[in-house]
Amino acid sequence: MRKSISLALFIVIGALACTDNSSEKNYSTISGLWNCDEIDEYSALRNYIVDIDNVVNSNNIFIIVNFHNAGNDFFVRATVNEENLIISKQAIGNYLVEGTGIISPDNKRIELEYKVFQESSIRVYQCLYWR
Secondary structure: OHHHHHHHHHHHHHHHHOOOHHHHOOOOOOOEEEEEEEEEOOOOOEEEEEEEEEOOOOOOEEEEEOHHHOOOOOEEEEEEEOOEEEEEEEEEOOEEEEEEEEEOOOOOEEEEEEEEEEOOEEEEEEEEEEO
16 A cells, blocks of 8 residues: 555656656657656655766667666666666666666656665665656
8 A cells, every 4th residue: 555655656746847848858869867756665755866878889778877876986787679778687886776667758757667686685666767
């Protein structure tokens, strides 16, 4: 029940957050700065900024800097296949992460679910990137 309420709140906040001037801007790629609203069943909503950059000489491999609010010295690699964003299991800081997401056709939203494996626990995060 708590997870359903949290997810509903997350979606409402995400929808409200997307009502700014960015609707006037056109994006042809996911590269750039993104706002991130993130929640899991144990934490309150967190908001932070990530930077998504295309890997040189690749059309579909990106890095996400400050993933999981780990800091600007940390990033994950993500593969994009049409509207799907895939983060294969990889280390960031002291834990492993993996996840998948859906990119909106206008490149203004990414809905992401990912897992953090740390010691003996696994936490699942719902994340909305928006701009």
